[in-house]
Amino acid sequence: MNLLDKVIKVGARGSLLSRKQVEEVFAEFSFFHPGYTFETTWIETTGDRDLKTSLRSLEKTDFFTKEVEALQCKGEFRISIHSAKDLPEKLQEGLQIVAITKGVTSADVLVFREGESFETLPFCPKIGSSSPRRDERVQSILPNCEIVDIRGTIQKRLELLVQNQVDAVVMAEAALLRLQLHQFPRVVLEGETALLQGKLAVVALESDQEMLMLFSSIDARFVKV
Known part of the structure; x- marks a missing residue:
């Protein structure tokens, strides 16, 4: 050959x-x-x-x-x-x-700005999400949240977070791991994720x-x- x-x-x-x-x-x-x-x-x-x-x-x-x-x-x-x-x-x-x-992992995560956490979210937080499945899981733990429909690359979605247009954003942990975005604190959302995610x-x-x-x-x- x-x-x-x-x-x-x-x-x-x-x-x-x-x-x-x-x-x-x-x-x-x-x-x-x-x-x-x-x-x-x-x-x-x-x-x-x-x-x-x-x-x-x-x-x-x-x-x-x-x-x-x-x-x-x-x-x-x-x-x-x-x-x-x-x-x-x-x-x-x-x-x-x-x-x-x-x-890699199929988990969805709720991502926060550096130095922030689930405990620092406002009472009615704006949460960036891109699917009904993710909406439901966020609303189950944050019933007072406002869902904001988001699009774009991982970097664009995180820009919305950094620029305070949303208070947290839901995304696949696999994407954050592959891009080595370890600096963003996040918590895993329990429940079903998209088929074959990760x-x-x-x-x-x-x-x-x-x-x-x-x-x-x-x-x-x-x-x-």
């Missing part, structure tokens, strides 16, 4: 979090297949451009994947890497999931048996003997 054979072309969203996710998949993959490199195309999706549409009715749609899937079907890259929870209910025809990683998905063409074979090494859906 020559060196070019060991370069895998990858497609992914261009956010900082997505870049960290690609690094995470590469690290896991390299443990089993040293010598390979990833050559990544960074893609802006509808979900990255449209910061006005609420995410509350968009779960399991292709809002964050449509452009990536379309380019992959055209053969622009062999695999794409996504937050598993962002995948649509049905992938575009011709694509298959070849791995779901073991990932895990990453690797997608390839259905016809690409080589990628299926290679990435089976990091596929946590099946118990390896």
Whole structure:
């Protein structure tokens, strides 16, 4: 096998979090297949451009994947890497999931400004949230809260917090860990989280048996003997 054979072309969203996710998949993959490199195309999706549409009715749609899937079907890259929870209910025809990683924690957390905590929240706090599931869990412990619908990257959501536009924000602990945002105090919200939250998905063409074979090494859906 020559060196070019060991370069895998990858497609992914261009956010900082997505870049960290690609690094995470590469690290896991390299443990089993040293010598390979990833050559990544960074893609802006509808979900990255449209910061006005609420995410509350968009779960399991292709809002964050449509452009990536379309380019992959055209053969622009062999695999794409996504937050598993962002995948649509049905992938575009011709694509298959070849791995779901073991990932990190699936927990949702309530995040506060540095130096603040649950105990320092005002009586009627403004809480940034992006899904009905998260709303319900916050309202169960803060019945007097006002829910503020939020959009944007993790950094944009935290800016709302730092700029005092909200008093706390709900987000996935996995995102904070991957971005190493340890300085923000938070508490875990008990209860159900989004399906596959914290895990990453690797997608390839259905016809690409080589990628299926290679990435089976990091596929946590099946118990390896």
